Amino acid sequence: MRPRATGSIRPSAFITREKGLQPAGFQASRQPQSMMGICMSMDWKRYEPQEFFDELVTANGNPRAPARRLISYLGSLSDEEIETRRQMAEATIQEMGISFTVYTEEGNIDRAWPFDIVPRTISARQWSTTAAGLKQRLKALNMFIDDLYHDQNVIKDGIIPEHIITESKNFRPECVGISPPYGAWAHICGTDLVRAEDGEFYVLEDNLRVPSGVSYMLENRGITKRVLPELFENDRILPVDDYCSNLFDTLVSLSPRKIKKPVVVVLTPGIFNSAYFEHAFLAQQMGVELVEGSDLVVSDDDCVFMRTISGLERVDVIYRRIDDLFLDPEVFRKDSVLGVPGLMRAWQNGNVALANAPGAGVADDKVVYAYVPEIIRYYLNEEPIIKNVETFLCEDPEQRAYVLANLDKLVVKPANESGGYGMLVGPHSTKKDQATFAKLIKENPRNYIAQPTLKLSTAPTIVEKGALEPRHLDLRPFILQGKDMYVTTGGLTRVAMRKGSLVVNSSQGGGSKDTWIVETGEA
Amino acid sequence: MLSTVAERLYWMARYLERVENTARLVSVYDKLLFDVPNEITIGWYNLVILNSATDLFEDRYKNQDERNVVKFLLADDTNPSSMLSAIKMVRENIRTSRDVVPAETWEQINELYLFARDNIQQGINRSRRHEFLSDIIKSCQTLSGLLYGTMSHDAGWQFMKMGRDLERADMTTRLLDAGAFALIEVNGDANVNLRQIVWGNVLRSASAYMSYRRTVKAAVSGPEVANFMLTDPHFPRAVYFCLLQIDVAAGKLPKSENVRKVLKEIDTGVFQIEDDRDLGQDFRDFLNDLQVQLGKLHDSIYQTWFPVP
Structure with missing residues (x-):
């Protein structure tokens, strides 16, 4: 007898998300309004936003306009009801298999997406200004990147110093002279916004390489609709679900072949990558193939093909979720098995579009960040609509001296890291941490920037049964630029789940909330 | 269609079929042995032979008794064709081809996997084995039906x-x-x-x-x-x-x-x-x-x- 055939994917060593138990006895019945005050448990009167700007509640404890209906509704639910909804959200997350991977020294762990059911609200009026500011910013950044890889007028005109480019880890000489369609290099941008005490949004950073999180934004809405369906009947909450079709249109607009149905693919580093869930989600939503490097091949005449059951099929646009340095072992890291040999020459010859374009990361350097307001003025001749957070460049001797003298008050960030790794949060650090950073800064000042510790805004978050406490949060909207521009309605709200913590990254114990842009009908 | 995706779907279906067949086989064998006259010895070990897994079995177990054979066929993770291993393979192949299968498929396989994993002891002990295996078979058929009815x-x-x-x-x-x-x-x-x-x-x-x-x-x-x-x-x-x-x-x-x-x-x-x-x-x-x-x-x-x- 022949041994039984086995094959394809071997069970992996790491654990993936699994479906959990259904919460018992969930009843969608609504508490009658008259019950308010009797079984009112979420005691909004006891909720204190402290000295921070709170997204839902004003300093004197009244609900803000976009949160009015939400708060009165939540206030009408009993402790048990809220707890049931919370459990329901948890079960939904497990059922939908929403997970992310945390890299630790002990190995990679897949965790369920931590989610708080109390949404964060923003008025539609404020959002429309913010969205305009985000478009303005990305437009200028793309002009800046395009300029850097061509004439470098921005340097010649003395707007930014030359060494910022020559010493940048993300400037790619291979990209010089290339002209992607519409002058757009960063087609998908995730910009992190924070709200300060004054209630205004500030840009914390721009992610122009492979920003992630948009699938969580979409899934958060899905969860909230299941858990708090009543609110969607009465409130004017703007929908978020047009992102994927806009992403698809943006990608299609980049196709070098002007054909009716260009072939678009999502390129993932593979099934064990922390964001694989998102890559599969986006491919599925757009109805395009999800490929790995080994599925693609570049021909001698510099065109990209994918290996299909009918043979090789030409690929026009690649939404790549692989870092520049792993894209093409012929050009970048020789040991990369994630990439596709020859991909860069195909792109350089204009036979395939890569989104984002290689080299776009040059503008998400945190040192370049400090110059973005100037960049906007220079290219667009406009004042920036959204402000930057005050930033100290450690390469400047004067600013460095200030940073070194105030390490206990500032947040220090490496110029080229993301995901909240390698940061110093001054007020929460030890003397030893500060000494380590002082040394790092002196050794490589160009690699560090510092910012004042922001009084990040807060929102009410369920910390235990029936108890709400303020937790700090930020917001990552996603901006698209191809033939047209697009901004998500709101974005991904990330919450620092630990009391007092300012670190919202999911890799560092952060959670998230659904983000509501609400039409309030107020001028 | 990508060759890699085609390969995963092919294996997903093979493993799904294997899960159902294995459950069916153990379930039927149970009844067969009740019917065989006492003086005739048809042992459980036949099931191991049938699956061409004698070497693998010998590595793990000394006794060729019912408990070991059933454990080997249903639960053993060193046996790549055991029911539980096959369920894991179905799940892993679905996880990595989620962009082409209906979304509910993922929820359904998670449910099957958790059920099998958490109740596997019922399959090993005789008293509730039939019930357990018929639930597994039903769940496989739900998955097949879901694919048949909703996948292009x-x-x-x-x-x-x-x-x-x-x-x-x-x-x-x-x-x-x-x-x-x-x-x-x-x-x-x-x-x-x-x-x-x-x-x-x-x-x-x-x-x-x-x-x-x-x-x-x-x-x-x-x-x-x-x-x-x-x-x-x-x-x-x-x-x-x-x-x-x-x-x-x-x-x-x-x-x-x-x-x-x-x-x-x-x-x-x-x-x-x-x-x-x-x-x-x-x-x-x-x-x-x-x-x-x-x-x-x-x-x-x-x-x-x-x-x-």
Whole structure:
């Protein structure tokens, strides 16, 4: 007898998300309004936003306009009801298999997406200004990147110093002279916004390489609709679900072949990558193939093909979720098995579009960040609509001296890291941490920037049964630029789940909330 | 369709079929052993032989008793074909082809996996085994039904169909072999009654009893059962039927010439079976040849459509 055939994917060593138990006895019945005050448990009167700007509640404890209906509704639910909804959200997350991977020294762990059911609200009026500011910013950044890889007028005109480019880890000489369609290099941008005490949004950073999180934004809405369906009947909450079709249109607009149905693919580093869930989600939503490097091949005449059951099929646009340095072992890291040999020459010859374009990361350097307001003025001749957070460049001797003298008050960030790794949060650090950073800064000042510790805004978050406490949060909207521009309605709200913590990254114990842009009908 | 995705769907279907078959097999064997007269020894170990897993089994266990065999077939994670291993493989293949299968498939396989994992002890202990296994079978059928009813019957579907039918055909040859082997083991001791019990259970393990009665319109006998299970063109677990289905599926795919050529070379009716004496060692050799041919078919599917390693 022949041994039984086995094959394809071997069970992996790491654990993936699994479906959990259904919460018992969930009843969608609504508490009658008259019950308010009797079984009112979420005691909004006891909720204190402290000295921070709170997204839902004003300093004197009244609900803000976009949160009015939400708060009165939540206030009408009993402790048990809220707890049931919370459990329901948890079960939904497990059922939908929403997970992310945390890299630790002990190995990679897949965790369920931590989610708080109390949404964060923003008025539609404020959002429309913010969205305009985000478009303005990305437009200028793309002009800046395009300029850097061509004439470098921005340097010649003395707007930014030359060494910022020559010493940048993300400037790619291979990209010089290339002209992607519409002058757009960063087609998908995730910009992190924070709200300060004054209630205004500030840009914390721009992610122009492979920003992630948009699938969580979409899934958060899905969860909230299941858990708090009543609110969607009465409130004017703007929908978020047009992102994927806009992403698809943006990608299609980049196709070098002007054909009716260009072939678009999502390129993932593979099934064990922390964001694989998102890559599969986006491919599925757009109805395009999800490929790995080994599925693609570049021909001698510099065109990209994918290996299909009918043979090789030409690929026009690649939404790549692989870092520049792993894209093409012929050009970048020789040991990369994630990439596709020859991909860069195909792109350089204009036979395939890569989104984002290689080299776009040059503008998400945190040192370049400090110059973005100037960049906007220079290219667009406009004042920036959204402000930057005050930033100290450690390469400047004067600013460095200030940073070194105030390490206990500032947040220090490496110029080229993301995901909240390698940061110093001054007020929460030890003397030893500060000494380590002082040394790092002196050794490589160009690699560090510092910012004042922001009084990040807060929102009410369920910390235990029936108890709400303020937790700090930020917001990552996603901006698209191809033939047209697009901004998500709101974005991904990330919450620092630990009391007092300012670190919202999911890799560092952060959670998230659904983000509501609400039409309030107020001028 | 990407070659890698085609390969995952093919395996997903094969493993899903294997899960269901394994559950069915253990469940039926339980009943068979109740019916066999006490003086005859047909052991549980036959199931290990049937799955060509004797070496693997010997590495792990000393006693060839019911508990060890059932544990090995259902729960053992060192056995890549155990029911639980196969469920994990279905799940992993679905996880990595979620962009082409209906979204509910992922939830459904998670449910099946958690249920199997958390209740596997019920399958090992005899008292609730039947209930447990029939829940597993139902869950597999839910998944199949979900795919059938909501997935586009495009190229991906054809790959799933080929995977499923190849696995089925393979399993049927193993079931027939188990029957023949059990009767050879009792060394001509087999009276008519015992033969009927054994072949009746071969039919039941393939859920073929009713179809057999309706089609053959005769009592259960070895030669009729063997012919039915090998050559019937209508019963979904008959080898010939499976091969017809694979041919239909392959015909809807590009570049299928070679696969269809290999298919044409397989003749399930070539071995003449007239009475019980024809079901001896020669019959087992024929079944073995058939498995080799199915293996070649699998290879040609690989060479034609799947990625070069």
